[in-house]
Amino acid sequence: xxxxxxxxxxxxxxxxxxxxxxxxxxxxxxxxxxxxxxxxxxxxxxxxxxxxxxxxxxxxxxxxxxxxxxxxxxxxxxxxxxxxxxxxxxxxxxxxxxxxxxxxxxxxxxxxxxxxxxxxxxxxxxxxxxxxxxxxxxxxxxxxxxxxxxxxxxxxxxxxxxxxxxxxx
Numbered sequence: 748x749x750x751x752x753x754x755x756x757x758x759x760x761x762x763x764x765x766x767x768x769x770x771x772x773x774x775x776x777x778x779x780x781x782x783x784x785x786x787x788x789x790x791x792x793x794x795x796x797x798x799x800x801x802x803x804x805x806x807x808x809x810x811x812x813x814x815x816x817x818x819x820x821x822x823x824x825x826x827x828x829x830x831x832x833x834x835x836x837x838x839x840x841x842x843x844x845x846x847x848x849x850x851x852x853x854x855x856x857x858x859x860x861x862x863x864x865x866x867x868x869x870x871x872x873x874x875x876x877x878x879x880x881x882x883x884x885x886x887x888x889x890x891x892x893x894x895x896x897x898x899x900x901x902x903x904x905x906x907x908x909x910x911x912x913x914x915x916x
Contacts, residue, residue: 821845832876842912845905852904866895
């Protein structure tokens with residue numbers, strides 16, 4: 748009988764150990780989730796930083812084009828404008844990247860960024876939903892942005908325009 752009385756007494760500390768381990772594991776999971784959620788804003792900034800680093804990496808290393816010239820890409824901050832669809836106002840969100848052939852184009856684009864953004868904003872606000880909803884309209888808008896950029900920058904600095912984000916809501 749003495750052995751039977753000792754068995755439950757020894758089982759209690761073991762149960763407490765299991766409970767302590769479970770509580771500890773739950774605390775670790777909660778802390779990990781808190782770090783992930785609290786660091787979420789930093790990760791978005793990190794992704795933007797990664798994108799900028801990739802653009803800078805392209806600017807430094809570049810990639811070889813068909814003619815053998817080194818090309819670089821320069822991303823502008825997203826544009827958000829109102830456009831008219833015939834019945835109501837809608838939002839257009841566009842992110843534009845310029846491809847340049849000149850290695851010094853990045854500094855010139857940065858120096859002339861305000862006039863570039865202004866010209867693109869004015870151009871975007873003149874568009875309607877019907878103007879940009881099909882592929883032909885998007886290609887025409889791309890060409891118009893290229894012409895506007897080359898009017899502000901020295902000719903030939905921007906060789907192509909890419910839409911990396913294009914949302915109408």
